[in-house]
Amino acid sequence: MAAMTGLEIEIAHKSYLPLGGAPVRRIFEGFHLSVDPGEFVCLLGPSGIGKTTLLNMISGLDTEYSGRIGFDDVAKPRMAYVFQTPRLLPWRTVLENILLPLPSTEAARRTALDLLASMGMSDTQDVYPERLSLGMQRRVALARAFAIEPDLLLMDEPFTSLDEPTADRLRDLLIGMLAQRSATVLFVTHDSRDAIRMASRIVVLAGSPIQAVRDIPVELSQGERQDKGAIEAFRGRFLAQPQRFC
Ligand SMILES: Nc1ncnc2c1ncn2[C@@H]1O[C@H](COP(=O)(O)OP(=O)(O)OP(=O)(O)O)[C@@H](O)[C@H]1O
Numbered sequence: 001m002a003a004m005t006g007l008e009i010e011i012a013h014k015s016y017l018p019l020g021g022a023p024v025r026r027i028f029e030g031f032h033l034s035v036d037p038g039e040f041v042c043l044l045g046p047s048g049i050g051k052t053t054l055l056n057m058i059s060g061l062d063t064e065y066s067g068r069i070g071f072d073d074v075a076k077p078r079m080a081y082v083f084q085t086p087r088l089l090p091w092r093t094v095l096e097n098i099l100l101p102l103p104s105t106e107a108a109r110r111t112a113l114d115l116l117a118s119m120g121m122s123d124t125q126d127v128y129p130e131r132l133s134l135g136m137q138r139r140v141a142l143a144r145a146f147a148i149e150p151d152l153l154l155m156d157e158p159f160t161s162l163d164e165p166t167a168d169r170l171r172d173l174l175i176g177m178l179a180q181r182s183a184t185v186l187f188v189t190h191d192s193r194d195a196i197r198m199a200s201r202i203v204v205l206a207g208s209p210i211q212a213v214r215d216i217p218v219e220l221s222q223g224e225r226q227d228k229g230a231i232e233a234f235r236g237r238f239l240a241q242p243q244r245f246c
Pocket residue numbers: 016017027046047048049050051052053054190
């Protein structure tokens with residue numbers, strides 16, 4: 001089982017170079033967030049405020065900021081990042097895509113095949129991604145993320161553009177995978193119902209520069225998380241306007 005990691009995020013300053021003489025927009029200024037090992041934190045906020053930028057900085061893809069991102073318990077955590085689009089390599093088969101982050105060993109191959117089986121996709125192992133629906137591609141991306149047994153799983157709106165039953169299936173798969181291989185999760189979304197269904201904690205982001213304006217523990221049973229009435233009641237109590245979420 002993977003070790004889990006906590007996170008201490010201090011972003012003193014982050015801005016992007018403006019285009020065509022526009023004023024510099026400070027995306028982050030004095031931002032702080034700490035995450036305990038094993039938490040499932042949904043970062044909930046409207047489009048364009050900097051959620052992807054935050055995941056990019058945590059993952060190390062974006063180093064153009066001042067501040068510090070530290071990991072507790074694990075010096076160098078194994079990190080997986082599931083992007084908004086599945087980002088599968090089109091010239092590799094499904095199995096080869098899952099094997100990408102793994103060593104070339106028979107054990108790794110068995111791990112990848114087991115993951116495919118748990119996603120209900122064993123029959124697609126030799127298929128190229130273009131033949132798959134978006135929902136199937138997202139399942140492969142999820143399998144690839146779990147292949148490394150991540151300590152920290154970063155997910156950027158991974159259920160976007162899916163119909164409701166497909167998104168429900170993927171959500172159940174994610175919860176099932178986490179039950180087998182626990183990890184600390186940071187899950188970006190603007191869908192408050194998705195957040196309530198999965199998170200142990202919801203951090204509401206707003207403003208420019210971006211700030212954590214609400215920090216809400218989600219203490220619902222698995223049964224309540226499946227119950228539309230309980231979800232709406234939770235939204236009404238904790239996530240009422242003024243934020244605009246769907
Ligand atoms: N490489 C870049 N260069 C310049 N501006 C950028 C760059 N990447 C993002 N931005 C801008 O920074 C702001 C934050 O972008 P970001 O993608 O982090 O927001 P977001 O909250 O993830 O939005 P969404 O939910 O739509 O994905 C946006 O205004 C975006 O246009």
